[in-house]
Amino acid sequence: MQKLGVEVLSMSIDSMFVHKMWDDDELKKMVDGGVPFPMLSDAGGKVGKAYGVFDESAGVEARGRFIIDPDGVLQGFEVLTPPVGRNVNETIRQVQAFQLVRETGGAEATPSGWKPGKKTLKPGIDLVGKVWQEWKTDMAFD
Amino acid sequence: MAEESVGCARPTGGPVGEEVEEQVITEKTKVKEERAMLMVGQKVPDFAAPGYQQGKFVNVKLSDYLGKWVLLCFYPGDFTFV
Numbered sequence: 001m002q003k004l005g006v007e008v009l010s011m012s013i014d015s016m017f018v019h020k021m022w023d024d025d026e027l028k029k030m031v032d033g034g035v036p037f038p039m040l041s042d043a044g045g046k047v048g049k050a051y052g053v054f055d056e057s058a059g060v061e062a063r064g065r066f067i068i069d070p071d072g073v074l075q076g077f078e079v080l081t082p083p084v085g086r087n088v089n090e091t092i093r094q095v096q097a098f099q100l101v102r103e104t105g106g107a108e109a110t111p112s113g114w115k116p117g118k119k120t121l122k123p124g125i126d127l128v129g130k131v132w133q134e135w136k137t138d139m140a141f142d
Numbered sequence: 143m144a145e146e147s148v149g150c151a152r153p154t155g156g157p158v159g160e161e162v163e164e165q166v167i168t169e170k171t172k173v174k175e176e177r178a179m180l181m182v183g184q185k186v187p188d189f190a191a192p193g194y195q196q197g198k199f200v201n202v203k204l205s206d207y208l209g210k211w212v213l214l215c216f217y218p219g220d221f222t223f224v
Binding site: 001004005006007008009010011012013014015016017018019020021022023026033034035036037038039040041042043044046047048050051052053058060061062063064065066067068069070071072073074075076077082083084085086091095098099 | 143146153154155156157179180181182183184185186187188189191192193194195196199200202204205207208209210211212213214215216217218219220221222224
């Protein structure tokens, strides 16, 4: 994410004191030097509520992941229940796709299955009804 | 980003902006609250929150990151397993 110029923020209902202990006791054993990004505290779940990820009955936040562009606009999100972890590769792919679209000012779009190096599409009048010539269903897969 | 001073109280953050009005909870407002999901293509709500980063307690305001791509990740809790 750092390579892509993306700032990561994590957030849970735990206090910043617990974040420190978690980083010290466990995460440093997984990541050299500990977690590099700010681990934020949302005790009470007020921010989580604003983002629609706070589970009132459990009192915790779901695995919500939000991609926010430099204008503060939400480009994509994913929310999972607690037992299933995220796919970081897919998040990286989506960030790369949103960055490409932004850099081209929307002149290029990334079709299903796109990843860096694969063909983009150029929306316009010439492409109407012609996507089948430019994009094949097997391109949706790796 | 401001460094957060540490006292005995457990600090927390919250959305930035207008105060949320106290509402009399009727069935209608309940449904509205439960369905409050953000829309893609819309601005996200700003917030400020205390946190921990690399040996320091910090206070982060989301709007300080304008001009940069941000990945905001919520999770159920520290020391959970996944």
